Amino acid sequence: MKQSTAITIATGVAAAAIGSIFLYSRATRPPVINPEVPEPARPVExxxxxxxxxxxxxxxxxxxxxxxxxxxxxxxxxxxxxxxxxxxxxxxxxxxxxxxxxxxxxxxxxxxxxxxxxxxxxxxxxxxxxxxxxxxxxxxxxxxxxxxxxxxxxxxxxxxxxxxxxxxxxxxxxxxxxxxxxxxxxx
Known part of the structure; x- marks a missing residue:
């Protein structure tokens, strides 16, 4: 196998893994309980x-x-x-x-x-x-x-x-x- 083919395969595998993590993260997020989140009410010391x-x-x-x-x-x-x-x-x-x-x-x-x-x-x-x-x-x-x-x-x-x-x-x-x-x- 040529080196460029191996790099292409490795890049594809890495992209698929990152994509899977992203999709899992999005699929396991809790539902929205406030669609209009307010700005913070006051400064914080x-x-x-x-x-x-x-x-x-x-x-x-x-x-x-x-x-x-x-x-x-x-x-x-x-x-x-x-x-x-x-x-x-x-x-x-x-x-x-x-x-x-x-x-x-x-x-x-x-x-x-x-x-x-x-x-x-x-x-x-x-x-x-x-x-x-x-x-x-x-x-x-x-x-x-x-x-x-x-x-x-x-x-x-x-x-x-x-x-x-x-x-x-x-x-x-x-x-x-x-x-x-x-x-x-x-x-």
Whole structure:
């Protein structure tokens, strides 16, 4: 076999593999729960946003399927990027735990409310929008522009029921179907 034929075959195989990954990724995305995602409601002070958050609810997705006791920790690296460590357990606190580390950069320096996040290296980045947050950074609602993903976060593992209800009402006010969210069980 000639070298140019081998290169053509290898290129075709690589293109088919990349195409298959792309199609799988698109086929396993969750449905849209907000076709008109709003812009973030207010700027974010990154220093106040950093730290540990507990997931209160989310729109279920393949990379978190079945996880409970979910937390997200944000820290500023020396290079200005934000380090993110997401953790959770299958079947609550007692199940097998998993974690993934990612990096983010600020995509909108005017508000700091839009980030570009990667958990899989530089080949894939996703949008991370802080759609709204509490005045004291005690809660946060995070989404992205496709309307397929949404997370409701709190500084407390189990906020008071009135606070949880207020957050779900805010989710609705932002145009999301609150009934499409999965409530996260925290230990």
């Amino acid at each position: 990154l220093a106040r946003y950093l730290g540990k958050w507990f997931e209160i609810a989310r729109h279920e997705n393949r990379f978190q399927k079945g996880l409970d006791a979910v937390t997200a920790e944000y820290a500023l690296d020396e290079d200005g990027r934000i380090r993110i460590v997401n953790s959770g357990s299958q079947s609550g606190q007692q199940g097998a735990s998993s974690s993934v580390e990612g990096r983010a950069i600020v995509a909108d320096e005017t508000t700091n409310a839009k980030l570009r996040v990667s958990f899989f290296g530089p080949l894939y980045t996703g949008d991370y929008w802080v759609l709204d947050h509490g005045d004291e950074y005690d809660w946060s609602i995070v989404g992205e522009p496709s309307g397929r993903y949404l997370w409701v976060l709190s500084r407390e593992a189990r906020p008071a029921p009135a606070m949880a209800e207020t957050l779900l009402k805010r989710v609705e006010a932002l145009g999301y179907d609150r009934w499409a969210l999965r409530i996260t069980r925290q230990g």
